[in-house]
Amino acid sequence: MPHRWGMTVDLDRCTGCGACVTACHAENNIAVVGDVQAAKSRAMHWIRVERYWEGDFPDVRLKFRPVMCQQCDAAPCEPVCPTYASHHTDEGLNAQVYNRCIGTRYCANACPYNVRFFDFYNPKWPRPLHLQLNPDVSVREVGVMEKCTFCVQRISAAEIDAKAEKRELKDGEIEPACVQSCSAKALVFGDLNDPESEVSRLSRSTRGAKLLEELGTLPKVTYLARQTQV
Amino acid sequence: MKEATAKRITDDLLRPLLHTSWRFFLLVAVLGGIVLMGGIAWMYQIWNGFGESGKRWPVFWGFYITNFVFWIGISHAGTLISAILRLVNAGWRRPVTRCAEVITAFALMIGAMFPIIHLGRPWLFFWLVPYPNQRLIWPNFRSPLVWDFFAISTYLTGSVLFLLLPMIPDFALVRDKTTGFRRKFYGALALGWQGTTKQWHRLESAMQIMAIAIIPVAVSVHTIVSFDFSMAPVPGWHSTIFGPYFVAGAIFSGIAALIIAMAALRKFLHLEDYLHPVHFENLGKLLLMMSLLWAYFVFAERLTTWYGNGTSEMNVFWATQDGGYSPLYWLMVVCNFVIPFPILSLRKLRTVTGCVIASCSVVVGMWLERFLIIVPTLSHKYLTYSWGSYRPGPPEIMIMISTFAAMGLLYTIFSKLVPIISIWELKVGEHPFPIETAAQVKEHAILRTNP
Secondary structure (H helix, E strand, C coil): CCCCEEEEEECCCCCCCCHHHHHHHHHCCCCCCCHHHHHCCCCCCCCEEEEEEECCCCCCEEEEEEECCCCCCCCCHHHHCCCCCEEECCCCCEEECHHHCCCCCHHHHHCCCCCEEECCCCCCCCCCHHHHCCCCCCCCCCCCEEECCCCHHHHHHHHHHHHHCCCCCCCCCCCCHHHHHCCCCCEEEEECCCCCCHHHHHHCCCCEECCCHHHCCCCCEEEECCCCCC | CCHHHHHHHHHHHHHHHHCCCHHHHHHHHHHHHHHHHHHHHHHHHHHHCHHHCCCECCECCCHHHHHHHHHHHHCCCHHHHHHHHHHCCCHHHCCCHHHHHHHHHHHHHHHHHHHHHCCCCHHHHHHHCCCCCCCCCCCCCCCHHHHHHHHHHHHHHHHHHHHHHHHHHHHHHHHHHCCHHHHHHHHHHCCCCCCCHHHHHHHHHHHHHHHHHHHHHHHHHHHHHHHHHHCCCCCCCCCCCHHHHHHHHHHHHHHHHHHHHHHHHHHHCCCCCCCCHHHHHHHHHHHHHHHHHHHHHHHHHHHHHHHHCCHHHHHHHHHHHCCCCHHHHHHHHHHHHHCHHHHHHCHHHCCHHHHHHHHHHHHHHHHHHHHHHHHHHHHCCCCHHHCCCCCCCHHHHHHHHHHHHHHHHHHHHHHHHCCCCCHHHHHHHHCCCCCCCHHHHHHHHHHHHCC
C-alpha cells in the first residue's frame, strides 16, 4: 500500500513560539522578502502561526493555530491549474511543480486556507547567507507559486534510504522541518495508511477536527482541540 | 432610392478613407503614445518583477483580471447585438452593425491580453495551448482558464469572420472608386468580389450561418469567464447565478460602449445623416432593459446571500454593503441604475446626449462591478487571520489607461481604413438590386415591408 502522509497539530501543546516557521524557511530555501515587502503582505511563510485573541480586556485569552498546506485529498487548487503545476502525487501530497508553473495564481485564489504563496521578485539572500541554501530544494524564480510540501525532499530521501537498505520505513523516521523543530511536540507527522502510526492514532482522537472541514476538501492535517484554558 | 442618394451615401462614407486631416494624425499620435506607455509599464513590471503590481497575499487577482472581465464584457456589444438584430431583420440595424462588430473584435483582442499580462511568467503563456510537444504534456482541461482560452479564441475567430464577411462588397466598392495603391490594397481585401448574384447569395447565407452560430458562442464566452470565479469554493464566487449574471452584465456594458462609440463617430466623422437620434433611442431602450435586468440580478444575488447567512459569505457581503468597499459598491449602484434608469425611461431625456451620459455612467459602473466581484472576495476568505487588502500598483493603472487608449486607437485607424457604416447594406435597405432573381425579389419585398 502506498504511503499517505498526514500530520496532526495539538493545539493544547502549541506555544506559538514560531520555531516551525523559522525552520521551514531554512529547510525550504524560502526567500526572506524584507520589511518593505513584508509590510505589503508578501512574506512567504509556508507554515504560519495564526494568533487569535478572545474575550475583552482584561479577561483576554490568546490562541495559536499553526496553519500549513492541509494537503487536501479533494484539493481545490488542483483542478484549476491550467498547466498541472499543482497536482496530486501517488502518496497523496499536493505537489507544486515550480518549472511548470506559469503564475496564474488561480490555485491561491481557490485555496480556502490561503497557504499558497507567490514569488513577487527573484529571491535574494544577503551574503554570506546564500551559502546556507539547502541543496535538496530548488530555489524558485519570480512568477511562480510555492507552498508547503511536507518537506517532500526529506520524505524522498528516507524512502530511498529504506529501499537501499531493503526495509520498511519506520514510524517517526521522517520529520518535516516544522515537526523536528517543535519543542512542545505539538506537530506529529507520519503515514495515515499505517493504522499503528502515532499520527493515525492521534487523527482518530475525539479531539480531532479538520480545518474548514465543511468545505469537503478532505484535509490530511488534523487539529486536536484545546482542552485547557491557559 | 434615387441615384443621387446612392452617390451621397458612397461619397459620405468613403470620405474618411480618402481625405485625412492633421487631426487624425494628432489623435493617432496621442493615443499611440498612451498605448506605448502601457507597453513600457508592462515591460517595467516584467523586468523588475511582478511585485511592481499591487497584488499581494491573499488578493492575487486585481486590476488585470478586472480589466479582463470588463473588456470581454464590452466585446458582447457588437457581434451579439448585431447578430440578433440581423436575425430579427430590424431595419434600423443597418448603420449600426459594423461599428458594433468592430467593438467586439478589438475589445476581445484587448481583453485577451490581460490573462497574459497577469501571468507571473508571461513568456510561458503558450503552455495554455494544447500544442504537440516532445514530453506529451497537455494543458489541464479541468481548469476554467483553459476553457477561457478555447472560448475566447473561438469567439474571436467567429466575430472577426462575422465582421469581415459583410465588408467584402464594401472593399470592392472602394477598389472600384479608387486608383493606385488604394486600388491594389482594397482589391486584395475584396477577394475578387464582382457582385454576381451567386456571390451575393453565398454572402447572404454565410452571414446567416454566422449570425446564428455566434449567439451561443457569445453567451458561452461570458459564462466561461464567470466560471473562472464560480468554480472556486470561495465565498461570494461559488454561485450558480454567475453565468447568466455575467452575460447580462456583459451585454449591458457592451451596449453602453456601443452608444459611446456611435456618438463619437457621429460627431467626428459627421455621420448625422446616418446615425439618427432614433438609433440612440432604440439602443437606449435596450440599455434601459439591461439596466433593469442587471438590478434584478444584483437584487436576487444579494438577497439570497443575505438570507443564506453563511458566515464567510456574510463577511464578503458586509465588506461591500457597509464595509471598506461600500463606497465603491454604492457608486456602482448609482452608475448602473440610479443614473441611467431615469435618463433612459423618460423620453425627453433619451436624446443622443442623454444616452451618452447614461452609457458613460454604465461603463464606469460595470468596471466597478467586476472589481467588486474579485477583490472583496479574495480579501475576505474563510480564515479571518488571512484577510488582506489590495491597492493597485503604478503599472496596473498605466496598463489599464492604455487599454482604453488602445481601443480608441484601433477604432480610429479602423474607421480610416474601412467604411465604418456598411455602404451596401445601407443601400439595400432603401433599394433593391438592379437585377433581381425571383428569390431576391421575394427577399427584398420582405425587407421593404419590415424596415
